[in-house]
Structure formats: C-alpha cells, structure tokens
Amino acid sequence: MFCTPRHSATSHNTLRVLCSTWIAAICLVGSTCLAQDSDSKEASAETPKPAPLTTADPQVPLDNLKVMVKPLTQDELAIEADAWFELLKSKARQIAVAKLSVKKTSEALAADDQETASESLEAAEEVRRLADDAAKQAEESVTQAAKENLGITEDDSSGTGAPNEDANEEDADAENIDQDTSTEPADNGVTPTANAAAEMKTELLEDITVLQDERTSLSDRLSVVLDSWEAKGGEVESYRQYIVAVSGVEFDTTDAEAAWSTVVGWFISKEGGQRWAWNILKFVLILLIAYVLSKILAGMVNWLLERKIHLSQLAERLIANTIRNVLLAVGFAVALTALEVDIAPILAAIGATGLVVGLALQDTLSNFASGLMILVNRPFDVGDVVNAGGVTGKVHQMNLVSTTFHTFDNQTIYVPNNEIWNNVITNITANDKRRVDMEFGIGYSDDFEEAEQIITDVVKAHELVLSDPEPVVVTHALADSSVNIVCRPWAATTDWWQVKTEVTREVKRRFDAAGISIPFPQQDVHIYQTSAPNGNE
Numbered sequence: 001m002f003c004t005p006r007h008s009a010t011s012h013n014t015l016r017v018l019c020s021t022w023i024a025a026i027c028l029v030g031s032t033c034l035a036q037d038s039d040s041k042e043a044s045a046e047t048p049k050p051a052p053l054t055t056a057d058p059q060v061p062l063d064n065l066k067v068m069v070k071p072l073t074q075d076e077l078a079i080e081a082d083a084w085f086e087l088l089k090s091k092a093r094q095i096a097v098a099k100l101s102v103k104k105t106s107e108a109l110a111a112d113d114q115e116t117a118s119e120s121l122e123a124a125e126e127v128r129r130l131a132d133d134a135a136k137q138a139e140e141s142v143t144q145a146a147k148e149n150l151g152i153t154e155d156d157s158s159g160t161g162a163p164n165e166d167a168n169e170e171d172a173d174a175e176n177i178d179q180d181t182s183t184e185p186a187d188n189g190v191t192p193t194a195n196a197a198a199e200m201k202t203e204l205l206e207d208i209t210v211l212q213d214e215r216t217s218l219s220d221r222l223s224v225v226l227d228s229w230e231a232k233g234g235e236v237e238s239y240r241q242y243i244v245a246v247s248g249v250e251f252d253t254t255d256a257e258a259a260w261s262t263v264v265g266w267f268i269s270k271e272g273g274q275r276w277a278w279n280i281l282k283f284v285l286i287l288l289i290a291y292v293l294s295k296i297l298a299g300m301v302n303w304l305l306e307r308k309i310h311l312s313q314l315a316e317r318l319i320a321n322t323i324r325n326v327l328l329a330v331g332f333a334v335a336l337t338a339l340e341v342d343i344a345p346i347l348a349a350i351g352a353t354g355l356v357v358g359l360a361l362q363d364t365l366s367n368f369a370s371g372l373m374i375l376v377n378r379p380f381d382v383g384d385v386v387n388a389g390g391v392t393g394k395v396h397q398m399n400l401v402s403t404t405f406h407t408f409d410n411q412t413i414y415v416p417n418n419e420i421w422n423n424v425i426t427n428i429t430a431n432d433k434r435r436v437d438m439e440f441g442i443g444y445s446d447d448f449e450e451a452e453q454i455i456t457d458v459v460k461a462h463e464l465v466l467s468d469p470e471p472v473v474v475t476h477a478l479a480d481s482s483v484n485i486v487c488r489p490w491a492a493t494t495d496w497w498q499v500k501t502e503v504t505r506e507v508k509r510r511f512d513a514a515g516i517s518i519p520f521p522q523q524d525v526h527i528y529q530t531s532a533p534n535g536n537e
Helices: 005-042 062-069 074-110 114-150 161-180 192-231 237-246 256-268 273-309 313-338 344-352 354-360 362-377 417-421 448-461 493-514
Strands: 385-388 391-398 402-406 412-416 425-427 433-435 438-442 472-478 483-488 490-492
Touching: 062 192, 074 114, 074 192, 074 237, 114 192, 192 237, 273 313, 313 362, 313 391, 362 402, 362 412, 362 417, 391 412, 402 417, 412 417, 433 493, 438 448, 438 493, 448 472, 448 483, 448 493, 490 493
Parallel strands: none
Antiparallel strands: 385 391, 385 425, 391 402, 402 412, 433 490, 438 483, 472 483
16 A cells, blocks of 8 residues: 555655664664674773684685685684674575565555655665665675684775775765656656666666575585584584575565566576586486496496305395495485485484384394395205295295295295295205106006006106116005006106106006006995894895
8 A cells, every 4th residue: 555645745754764674673783793893892902802714705615615614623613603604694684685675666666656656766775775785894894804813914905996986886876766766757658766666676686696696605605614513513503494594595476577587597596596407417427327336336246256256146146236226325325415415314314213113124134134044054046946935936036035936837926034944945956856756556457567567668768767866666555546656767857847747648648558547546335235133134
C-alpha cells in the first residue's frame, strides 16, 4: 500500500525512519568493531590484542591457506577463525542489504506516484551505500590487522588517490540519482525515476551474484581454518552452523526478474554453476578411474593367485572381488569429496552403528565365519558337483555369506554358508573316476548265471567303462520278489551318467531278447480249507 501525494510528507518521514533503523541495524557490528579498534588502540600499551595472520589477503588460494594454518596452535587458530568469521558476517550483511535494496527498487517501479518512487529509490541507494561502507571498513580492519602482524607495509602513495576517486564516484552517483529522480516524464512516456530504478535493480542483481561468489569464497577459507582447528581440539560447531545458514541461493518468487537473474547468475558464476559443473565432472571421472583401476587390480590379483599361489577358484574369485569392491568403495568416497560432501560424519556414523549392526547380523557373521572355514579347508571348488546343505548341484560362485549352486534342471539356489559347513558335504566330482552302482532284479525261475553273463558282456563291451578297476557283476541278494544282481563298473567322473543310462538300457534289451524277466513286487496268497468239528464241510 503506497501513500498518496496528499500524505507525501508523512510517508517520506516514516520511510526515512525505517531506513535509519535498518541502516543502524546493518552497521551496528561495523560500529562496534570500530569502537573496539579505538579502545584497543588506547589499551595497546597495556595489553596488545592478538591479531590474525592469514587474513592479509582474503583471496589467498586454498592450498596456500592449508599450509599456512598447519603449524598454528589451537589458540592461534581460534583467532584466525574469528577473523575469517568477521569477513563472512560482513559479506552476509552486505548481501542482505543488497536484497533489501532490490525490494526497494521494486517498490519504486510499482509506485503509483513519483514522490513515493523517489523516496523508495533514495532509501535503496542510501542503505546500499552505508552497507558497502560498513563492509569495506570491516574488511580493511581485519586485513590491516593481519598485515601489521606480519609486518607488511604499503606505500602511502599507492592509496592516496583512492579516497578521492571513491568520493568522486559517490558524488557522481548521487548526481545521477538526483537527475534520474526528476518527476518529468521522458519522451517514451517512462519517467526518469522508473528508468533509474530499473537500472539500479539490474545493477543490484548483478552485485548480488558477485557478492554471493565472494561469500562462497570466504566460506571455503573459513572451512579450511575450522578443519585445522577442529583437528586440534577446537569447538567449531557454531561456526559451521552459521556457514550453512548463510550459504545457498534464495529465490524471491514474488519477483520474476529477481528470480530469473538469480538462476542465470548462479549458473554463470565462478563459485556457482561453473564450480558445480567442474565438481560433477570430477565426480564422474573419479568413479570411472576407480572402476577401471578396480578391474585391472582384480585381474592382476586373480592372475597372481592362480599362477603363483595356486588357491582354489572360490578363494581367487572371492579375494579379487573383495579387492575390487573395496577399491570401488574408496573411489566412491573420494568422488563424494569432489562434490564437497564431508564423509567424516558418515564414517563416524558407520563406526558408531557397528556394534548394533553386529548384534543384529549374528547369523550373517556366522555365515561369514563358515565361509572362511570353507575357503581354508577347500571341500569344493567352482564347477564341482556337490551335495551340501540339502542341495545337489554344480558350484557356481561363493561369497562370505552364501554359496550359489546351479542344479541340473537349471535352477539357481543360494545356500547360506552356515548350512553348508554345519552339515555333511559330499563332493561328487572331486575325483577323476567314479564307480557306477547298478542293481538288476530277475525272477526266481530265470537262470541267474545267464543273467550275470549278459550283464558282464554288456559292461565289458561299453567303451567308456574302465578296465581298471575291473567291473564287478555278482548275485547279491534273494529279495522278496526277485533275485538281485549287483553291477559295479568304473568310469570317468564326467562319463558317469552316460555309462549308467546306456548300460541299463542295453541290459534291459538283452534280458528281453533272452527271455529273462524283471519281476515287479508281488505276493502269493495261499487259501487253506479246513473241516468243521462235526464233520461237515
């Protein structure tokens, strides 16, 4: 709601009071700092105040700053942190004032009358000027203290013209404002006040982008000091909370121009879009390099274990996969640091929850121990046909928690290592040759010697049956319904199934040709008839 021209004097006074209040609030810390500097000069003869060392150049490279703070003690780092903190606070206040000035220029553009627009524009310019002066004084106070502490002197001639130039620039700006805030409309129907407000708003939005870059730069340098201070026992939580609170980009959804300028400015800024684009590129490159190195290192370890140490394939694969996964995890952690993510709290949280996870995963730890025992004792290897944990199949792979089997009907079964190690393990293909156990039943009325000879001929004629050990064919048992003949030839482990099926088929064919029956289970029922006691049937 804007004041009408009739109440222009009242609105002007009210706006002046509000601006004065804001100016006092913004410059309070700067005034306090100046007062403290004055008091410190008076008391310098008695107690010299410790001065910082690293703030002589607020744009000092981060690598250089890390080297500079390395030898400093905890007390010295506290002084450095306070100095950088003062610079950051001053910059945050300057950004806040610039945003307030943007709102004032928006009010000037939306004002219904020229007087109200002029007042808003003057207020924005006054607040901006005083805030810039306060920020400049605060920065000069901190940097000058560091320079004096380091013994750095500057030529008086180098800065003699700066105050006059600044004054001239301020006078020129004030003159331009006075000229632009005239109430006469321009030829295009737009008042000079509106033109001045639009130009000032554009300039302020550009300044905010630059100021946010400077704020990010100061936050990075304060973080370097805080890291060193924290490593030496300092309390830095309040500083870090302030950094988080003042960081980031805020969007004014009520002002489309300001929001769009914020987005564009962030993307093109060195500390915004360009910085995060480079961070994302580093993140992807680090992950890619870690993946390639993990594959190469895992392959080298696998080759070394296979050619030089001769471990089982299970152990080789497990060790190689573990090394690859560890390297990938390390690469991911390093990649997170490229995104400016602090992984120290993550590692601390993982360590703190280790006990809880260990208690919750007792069965998993038991499987882990069983997996180690399997690797040490090597009861089976990859490709072996094993009966273990209630499963019969070919071993596909193993980790420290479970073993994967492929069954003969093409099922994939995951068996916990604890179930395998705590039960009987039968390695069917551990040896290169295996006995084929078969049993044939013939009828009691058939010639068992002829049957034995037929079976012996079939076995000896088969090309896959081994002659050593010699096959055994012998009548074994007189069962309820049949005479059972045992046949036990030997074959290579890989030919076991083929020998068993082909010999069985050929024996059945030869039995049928010879008229030898293979009986099925049967019972003979005998009925006896007896006479009654009185002699009647």
